[in-house]
Amino acid sequence: MSGNFYNFAAIRGVQAGTEYYVIMVPLKMVPKIFEFDGQNLPADLRAQRVLSNVRVPQIASYLSENFEEYTLSSLCASVDGDPEFSPASDSLQFRNVGELRLSMAARIVLNDGQHRSAAIKEALKARPKLENETISIVLFLDEGLERCQQMFADLNKNAVRPSGSLNVLYDRRNPLARLSTRVLEGIPFFQEFIELEKTSLSNRARKLFTLSSLNQANKWLAGQDADRFGDSTASTVIAYWRRVSEVIPDWQALMRGATTAGDLRKETVHAHGVMLQAFGALGARLIAAKPDGWADSLAPLAEINWSKRNTQLWRPRVMGARGMDGSVRSVHLATNVLIGAVGLPLTEKEQANEDHYLASLAEEKVVA
Secondary structure, three states, X not given: OEOOEEEEEEEEEEEOOEEEEEEEEEHHHHHHHOEOOOOOOOHHHOOOOOOOOOHHHHHHHHHHHOOOOOOOOOEEXXXXXXXXXXEOOOOOOOOOEEEEEEEXXXXXXXXXXXHHHHHHHHHHHHOHHHHHOEEEEEEEEOOOHHHHHHHHHHHHHOOOOOOHHHHHHHOOOOHHHHHHHHHHHHOHHHHHHEEOOOOOOOOOOOOOEEHHHHHHHHXXXXXXXXXXXXXHHHHHXXXXXXXXXXXXXXXXXXXXXXXXXXXXXXXXXXXXXXXXXXXXXXXXXXXHHOOOOHHHHOHHHHHOOOEOOOHHHHOOOOEEOOEXXXXXXXXXXXXXXXXXXXXXXXXXXXXXXXXXXXXHHHHXXXXX
């Protein structure tokens, strides 16, 4: 920074016949140099979306809590005025590496990354030591509101969020995700029949469950922070799922190749995520009630009629007119069936859920 100008190390490039630059900016300067279109302007007069009051604190918390190992992708902005680029050398090799000079009076508007920018400002309050770290900025020449709006659309319409399963697989920071990957590694059945990338399965898929479904089931079983059973949580959860996989005859048949995942999805309720979550919820109840004898108590699960044709038990408890119902209500109602099967009494809340369900069935019969 000199006089009334900013000076940044920069790399120059060309897209669509127009020059653009990649610059490195200290985090402490991010709140100072970037503008964000007014929150109160109508959408057609803004160049980007309105800031989310949820996302900014989430990103700021991520930065401040993981300040020694965070990762931030580049911001994208447009600048008006006339930036001056000075190559570091006249040689062909380095003519696009040099210094970019920007007037402090220039207007620099973010096209993409406004939530990251706002979060940086908040994170610096909690972690001032971040101020001299840098973030890369892809800087285009401002060609007016219409072009900025088009840039926002172009930058976001092709962006694809990673699937829930991949997020679980790759997230080493989240304790629940770490637990789910350990469960995956520790259970042969899950290694064989858990889909690691997709969040949904086709009728013909050879996998039975998704990793995101297993992660949801582990949330019921071990809690959001994966610590329900203290230091033995991981070993207990792995032992529980191993035992469940052993007592479900159809799952063992799938392991032997005597049936297919597609056939189980078509014919049974236990081949769907809602029931996997119910197994997780059962585990939390059963292990708490019988910390030393829970494994033997799971044997009666082998005697349950899991067929979708068993409509008296499963419809509309976990099945609707259009297929399986994955709602939280269905998880609770399915768990009630499992709790009864292993010989535990329903709690007051569980009984209330069951009573409400039975009452709704009675009303439907009266109407019919």
